[in-house]
Amino acid sequence: MTILLSIWIKFIFLFAPFFVVSMFLSLTRTDTMKARRSIANRSVFAALCISLILLFFGSQLFTVLGITLDSFRIGAGILLFLSAVSLVRDGVRANAEVPQEQRDDISVVPLAIPTIIGPASIGAILVYGAELQGIEILFGVAGLLLALVFLLVCLHMASWLEKILGRTGLNVLSKVTGLILAAMASQIVLTGIHGFIQSAS
Numbered sequence: 001m002t003i004l005l006s007i008w009i010k011f012i013f014l015f016a017p018f019f020v021v022s023m024f025l026s027l028t029r030t031d032t033m034k035a036r037r038s039i040a041n042r043s044v045f046a047a048l049c050i051s052l053i054l055l056f057f058g059s060q061l062f063t064v065l066g067i068t069l070d071s072f073r074i075g076a077g078i079l080l081f082l083s084a085v086s087l088v089r090d091g092v093r094a095n096a097e098v099p100q101e102q103r104d105d106i107s108v109v110p111l112a113i114p115t116i117i118g119p120a121s122i123g124a125i126l127v128y129g130a131e132l133q134g135i136e137i138l139f140g141v142a143g144l145l146l147a148l149v150f151l152l153v154c155l156h157m158a159s160w161l162e163k164i165l166g167r168t169g170l171n172v173l174s175k176v177t178g179l180i181l182a183a184m185a186s187q188i189v190l191t192g193i194h195g196f197i198q199s200a201s
Contacts, residue, residue, distance in 0.1 A: 003136060007143030010128070013180045014121055015047075015147055017154045018173035019087060023115045025158050027106050033159075040155035042107035047116040048148050051125055055140060058129035069130050070199065073192025076123025081185035083120035087178025116151070127188060
């Protein structure tokens with residue numbers, strides 16, 4: 001149960017729900033409530049499919065590319081840290097700018113990618129997938145599902161959250177998320193460096 005709770009919390013902060021809510025509100029400002037719910041459902045489902053692929057095939061990808069897990073930890077941690085810095089500084093994630101011209105269907109691009117699943121998130125999910133072994137992978141999938149359900153609930157309640165918290169409140173929560181992501185990124189990098197030193201000695 002402790003493992004499930006830990007993984008769930010990690011994925012919640014990894015997906016940065018309050019930042020996603022801000023982007024969702026900006027991208028669906030002129031849509032009806034029914035259309036918003038449909039977009040939210042499709043975007044979270046797309047994010048789930050992408051996340052599961054990354055979670056299950058991360059180890060095989062490392063083998064094919066000849067990359068060690070520790071090397072990828074360091075690279076993914078640095079990328080996640082830069083994303084966290086962007087959240088703290090500007091309230092938005094790196095590589096997740098709102099496009100000037102919205103596409104007809106925004107549920108996959110830009111909502112699922114790169115708003116929910118950005119470059120830093122991809123790297124972190126690959127690392128978590130490679131780290132989880134045996135029964136732990138089931139906890140990983142369960143934690144991922146619970147985090148995306150939490151995100152979906154937040155998107156369905158986006159208008160209510162905006163009324164209660166306001167844009168400033170959502171921005172503050174995004175920055176707090178960025179601080180926690182920075183700590184997570186530091187831990188991933190330090191674990192990678194520690195493993196690299198151990199394997200070299």
